[in-house]
Amino acid sequence: MHILLVADALQSRCHHSTVFESLPYSTSVAGSAEAAIDACRATPPDVIVVFPSPSGDGAFSSVSSIRMATESHQSRIVALCPERNDAEEAAAYAAGADVCLGLAPSPDVLKACLRGIEISLATQRRLQAVSTKLELMGVVAEEERAVSRLLLEQAVNHDALDDPALSLWQRTANGTGGDLVLACRTPADALHLLLADSSVEGVAASVRMLPLVAPFYRMTEKGFGIDSIARELRAKSSSSGSAGRRLAITLVSLDAREGLVTVWNDGNPAPVLIGKSGCRILQSSESGPTVTQWPIGDDDVLLLVSDGVDAAKTVDGSSPSNLELADALAHSNIRGRIDFPVAMANYFCADVVPDDISALLADCCYLGSVAVGATGQSGTKVAGSTAWHLVLNLGPDEVRAVDVVPVLIGIVEQFRIAGALAGHLFLVLAELYNNALDHGLLGLDSRLKLTGEGMSVYLGERTRRLAQLESGRIEIALRLEEDASSRRLYVRCKDSGAGFDVNAVLAESADVSERPFGRGLVLLRSICHSLCYSDHGATVEAGLVLQAR
Amino acid sequence: MHATVTTSGGSAILRLEGRFDFNAHREFRDCVDKAVADASAREIQVDLGGVDSLDSSALGMLLMTRDKVNNAGKTMSLANVRGTVKQIIDIANFGKLFTIT
Numbered sequence: 001m002h003i004l005l006v007a008d009a010l011q012s013r014c015h016h017s018t019v020f021e022s023l024p025y026s027t028s029v030a031g032s033a034e035a036a037i038d039a040c041r042a043t044p045p046d047v048i049v050v051f052p053s054p055s056g057d058g059a060f061s062s063v064s065s066i067r068m069a070t071e072s073h074q075s076r077i078v079a080l081c082p083e084r085n086d087a088e089e090a091a092a093y094a095a096g097a098d099v100c101l102g103l104a105p106s107p108d109v110l111k112a113c114l115r116g117i118e119i120s121l122a123t124q125r126r127l128q129a130v131s132t133k134l135e136l137m138g139v140v141a142e143e144e145r146a147v148s149r150l151l152l153e154q155a156v157n158h159d160a161l162d163d164p165a166l167s168l169w170q171r172t173a174n175g176t177g178g179d180l181v182l183a184c185r186t187p188a189d190a191l192h193l194l195l196a197d198s199s200v201e202g203v204a205a206s207v208r209m210l211p212l213v214a215p216f217y218r219m220t221e222k223g224f225g226i227d228s229i230a231r232e233l234r235a236k237s238s239s240s241g242s243a244g245r246r247l248a249i250t251l252v253s254l255d256a257r258e259g260l261v262t263v264w265n266d267g268n269p270a271p272v273l274i275g276k277s278g279c280r281i282l283q284s285s286e287s288g289p290t291v292t293q294w295p296i297g298d299d300d301v302l303l304l305v306s307d308g309v310d311a312a313k314t315v316d317g318s319s320p321s322n323l324e325l326a327d328a329l330a331h332s333n334i335r336g337r338i339d340f341p342v343a344m345a346n347y348f349c350a351d352v353v354p355d356d357i358s359a360l361l362a363d364c365c366y367l368g369s370v371a372v373g374a375t376g377q378s379g380t381k382v383a384g385s386t387a388w389h390l391v392l393n394l395g396p397d398e399v400r401a402v403d404v405v406p407v408l409i410g411i412v413e414q415f416r417i418a419g420a421l422a423g424h425l426f427l428v429l430a431e432l433y434n435n436a437l438d439h440g441l442l443g444l445d446s447r448l449k450l451t452g453e454g455m456s457v458y459l460g461e462r463t464r465r466l467a468q469l470e471s472g473r474i475e476i477a478l479r480l481e482e483d484a485s486s487r488r489l490y491v492r493c494k495d496s497g498a499g500f501d502v503n504a505v506l507a508e509s510a511d512v513s514e515r516p517f518g519r520g521l522v523l524l525r526s527i528c529h530s531l532c533y534s535d536h537g538a539t540v541e542a543g544l545v546l547q548a549r
Numbered sequence: 550m551h552a553t554v555t556t557s558g559g560s561a562i563l564r565l566e567g568r569f570d571f572n573a574h575r576e577f578r579d580c581v582d583k584a585v586a587d588a589s590a591r592e593i594q595v596d597l598g599g600v601d602s603l604d605s606s607a608l609g610m611l612l613m614t615r616d617k618v619n620n621a622g623k624t625m626s627l628a629n630v631r632g633t634v635k636q637i638i639d640i641a642n643f644g645k646l647f648t649i650t
Binding site: 403405406421422423424426427430431434449454455456459514515516517519520522523526527 | 568570571572574578601602603604605606608609610612613632633634636637640641646
């Protein structure tokens with residue numbers, strides 16, 4: 001500990017510097033308050049002992065000025081009071097002194113006082129160190145949370161989670177998010193879902209769950225079944241985690257066309273099918289996780305939840321099971337992407353939950369929306385195998401840079417399949433893609449074409465909006481399927497726009513008359529063997545029979 | 550798409566080749582304007598024989614062209630309509646709106 005003596009008078013300096021030098025502390029002397037302040041700025045002392053000024057003016061003015069100048073240094077100021085009465089002591093403390101002693105304290109008193117200050121300073125410094133360490137740990141923890149969020153964020157296909165059949169609600173216990181939710185469609189358009197729950201948090205959770213992501217997407221996109229994907233994921237999770245700390249995984253395949261849901265569940269609450277006849281837990285009676293298959297009916301929805309639901313409280317203080325939650329949703333007639341998150345937020349209590357909760361609601365009737373077929377049949381029956389599958393996912397830069405329709409036609413022509421139907425293929429691709437771009441992303445109104453130089457006005461506005469486009473996506477997918485009877489090419493186009501009223505446009509197209517727009521839908525319906533709109537018109541799939549065998 | 554216009558015996562013939570969609574608008578319009586401005590041409594014939602594919606925007610352009618041509622006191626017809634182009638023209642009921650030869 002270092003002590004700075006502030007003494008005006010030579011006598012005071014000599015006497016007390018001798019006394020202080022006998023103590024086990026280093027000392028230095030300043031002849032005035034100003035000199036003391038300079039010394040403090042150079043090397044902040046631990047203790048400043050201020051002698052009274054012999055001039056008598058402002059007895060503790062030195063204390064006051066030194067205190068003001070050294071506030072941030074946390075030095076202790078000991079004021080030596082000539083009279084040592086209450087008034088003097090009060091004045092000394094008011095001036096900023098920490099301790100007040102008589103002008104000539106005994107060596108024992110001085111020693112005890114300084115020892116007390118030394119202990120106090122040491123304690124303060126230890127507390128400061130702990131506080132700094134805790135702050136650093138908080139920073140590290142926050143960075144760890146940010147890293148874990150980033151790792152999973154970049155791995156997850158969020159566009160797939162934005163599937164119109166799905167509605168997702170999540171609450172995290174500490175901002176990290178130990179649950180993983182993935183969605184992906186197979187080439188045959190079945191919807192695969194994965195819900196994984198890690199018992200650990202932060203980077204450790206991300207490390208355990210990351211190995212699941214690529215196999216799930218890759219195998220789904222290649223058309224693997226749930227059983228194969230489950231075997232692969234369980235092998236991955238066993239190799240990445242420590243024994244006894246298993247990941248809970250639920251895998252679901254929702255095939256709306258075939259009317260079946262396939263479930264594999266290991267560790268999570270069982271999925272619940274919510275339908276007109278009530279709620280049904282999709283769980284095998286066999287021990288251990290197995291793949292089971294269940295029929296789905298009209299208006300059915302599927303609920304998947306992580307076990308965070310078990311620990312959470314509802315607004316009435318109860319802890320619901322997955323079945324009770326499903327029952328509550330069924331009675332609330334919750335459907336769709338907007339109702340579900342609102343209902344979940346209102347159902348559970350407050351914003352703080354003891355464990356991460358993930359709840360996913362899947363509409364089993366997703367493909368039951370508007371379906372227009374040239375033959376009057378609704379929907380599309382998929383039969384046979386997928387020969388190949390191509391997907392382009394385009395953002396603003398891509399739609400500006402790439403003339404997509406000729407590119408796709410060029411690719412299809414490489415397979416030598418279009419033949420005499422090349423013109424039909426062009427029409428389908430052009431109508432689907434240009435509608436998605438012009439109306440879905442650019443928000444153009446075809447009525448611009450009604451003016452004198454209508455097409456020029458329309459195309460000018462198109463060029464302007466395309467140049468300024470900053471957001472939005474178009475996904476266009478081609479899929480060739482073939483079986484013993486025919487080869488069929490399916491073109492699916494999905495845009496991120498608001499969609500349109502398909503039925504209204506169809507009704508209008510019956511009386512297009514001499515308008516320079518509005519014929520596209522009629523043309524498509526006439527030449528395609530199937531035409532399905534969904535997602536309020538933002539998604540469309542057209543099927544062309546290329547070859548009847 | 551490639552578009553050319555020739556005039557013969559009071560008829561301006563617009564020959565189109567390739568894919569006919571909105572990308573062809575400028576070239577198509579320039580040829581139409583040239584044909585409309587030709588005082589010797591009383592009729593404008595759009596020859597679609599070289600068109601291998603078209604979409605609904607092309608149908609719209611044909612209709613707008615018809616209005617422009619009629620406003621200029623001339624007549625318009627479509628020629629050499631065959632294959633997929635004919636199928637699309639038929640679906641759009643253009644036979645009621647155009648003379649098709």
